[in-house]
Amino acid sequence: MHSNINRVVSKILKPIPDKLYLKCIFYLRMQKRLNLKKPMTFNEKIQWLKLYDRKEIYHVIVDKYEVKKYVSQKIGEEYIIPTVGVWKDIKSININALPNSFVMKATHDSGGVYICKNKNNYNFKECFYKLEKSMKHDFYLNSREWAYKGVNSRIIAEEFLEDNDLKDYKFFCFNGECKLFKIDFDRETKHGANYYDINGNILPFGEKICPPNYNKIINLPTNLNKMITLAEKLAEEIPFVRVDFYNQNGKIYFGEMTLYPSSGIGPFTDEKWDLKLGEWISLPR
Numbered sequence: 470m471h472s473n474i475n476r477v478v479s480k481i482l483k484p485i486p487d488k489l490y491l492k493c494i495f496y497l498r499m500q501k502r503l504n505l506k507k508p509m510t511f512n513e514k515i516q517w518l519k520l521y522d523r524k525e526i527y528h529v530i531v532d533k534y535e536v537k538k539y540v541s542q543k544i545g546e547e548y549i550i551p552t553v554g555v556w557k558d559i560k561s562i563n564i565n566a567l568p569n570s571f572v573m574k575a576t577h578d579s580g581g582v583y584i585c586k587n588k589n590n591y592n593f594k595e596c597f598y599k600l601e602k603s604m605k606h607d608f609y610l611n612s613r614e615w616a617y618k619g620v621n622s623r624i625i626a627e628e629f630l631e632d633n634d635l636k637d638y639k640f641f642c643f644n645g646e647c648k649l650f651k652i653d654f655d656r657e658t659k660h661g662a663n664y665y666d667i668n669g670n671i672l673p674f675g676e677k678i679c680p681p682n683y684n685k686i687i688n689l690p691t692n693l694n695k696m697i698t699l700a701e702k703l704a705e706e707i708p709f710v711r712v713d714f715y716n717q718n719g720k721i722y723f724g725e726m727t728l729y730p731s732s733g734i735g736p737f738t739d740e741k742w743d744l745k746l747g748e749w750i751s752l753p754r
Contacts, residue, residue: 487613491516494612498734511746515709515733519615522708522753527616530710530726533576534625540723544699548723550715553626558604559597562624564588570629575603577620584629600624612732632717636687637724638696640712642704643749647697652687653679663687667697674742676735690716709750 482490488505495503495516508514529535537549553571556562573583573596581603585591609618639651649672653662662679664672669689675681690696700712703726713724737743 483610487615488520490613491519494732495734499736508752509747510740510743511737511750512731512733512735512743514747514750514752515729517752518708518750519613519729519733523615527728528618528620530728531577531579531614531616532620533574533725534623535576536726537723540703543705544702544723548699548714548721550630550722551628553628555626556624559601559624562597562626564593567626568628570631571626572629573600573624573626575600575606576623576625577617578603578606578608578622579614579617586629612729612734614729614732616728630715630717630722635715635717637713637715638690638693639727640697640700640704640714641730641746642700642707642710642712644708644751645701645705647701647704648746648749650697654682654685654687661685665689669693672742674737674739676731677738678731678735680738690719692716692719692721696721708753 482493485493492503492505495501495512499512503516504513505517505520508517526539529539534552534555537552541549553568554562554566555576567585567588569588570586571588573585574581581599583596583599585596604622604624607617608614609620636652636654639653640647641649641651647667649664649666651662651664653660655661660679661682662675663681663683663685664675666672671681671683673683696714696716699714699721703712704710707728709728711727711730713727715722715724
């Protein structure tokens with residue numbers, strides 16, 4: 470729902486410059502003014518980074534195909550989910566050549582992941598319709614996330630990771646140091662997410678859009694420290710980035726790197742943690 474609202478607002482505000490656009494969006498979602506002169510909170514600093522931390526490598530990081538090469542060079546090819554194919558448009562996809570199960574998404578967009586577990590009864594028409602819309606969508610204009618500006622629009626399919634309890638672990642890294650991580654749960658029903666410190670202790674906050682459940686028992690993997698080490702390696706020399714990994718029965722796979730979680734307009738359940746996470750981001754001079 471929020472993404473639909475953002476797209477409507479972005480169309481209305483499309484002609485205005487990035488800074489003014491971000492101030493408008495921030496006020497609408499966070500119900501307070503955006504302080505760019507002296508940003509203090511996590512969400513404020515994410516907006517600052519959109520405007521003033523602009524490195525060419527960020528275009529690679531947000532591209533769901535190109536980032537695989539970056540990750541392979543940094544930590545090794547063994548952490549990459551195998552690619553089934555990459556196409557410039559829908560009509561180039563040969564359904565008969567696809568494996569029985571796969572995951573498909575646009576390379577230049579955020580969200581919109583389409584999972585096929587059995588192509589014999591999969592709704593390709595619906596999948597391709599949604600992908601077609603994604604291909605026409607300029608994600609940069611939606612939230613002025615600079616890293617997405619000019620990224621080529623393509624479609625990528627990856628192997629489907631078979632696991633009845635597959636989780637992705639989202640590591641929040643500040644100048645190459647992981648301070649905490651997040652685990653989502655019950656995505657298909659009542660989506661929630663818990664935050665943990667690097668020792669696996671649950672933290673007393675979450676996000677309003679997917680609130681925490683402190684009674685939810687999530688068994689952490691035995692190779693958690695390995696994932697943290699890999700995340701920190703990928704996050705080197707970046708003021709802030711969230712690094713996501715899947716853990717399939719002890720086998721670690723890279724998910725994605727996110728420079729602007731919730732586009733910097735994601736209210737926390739406790740504003741003190743918005744400030745706390747903000748303290749950990751050292752803005753480039």
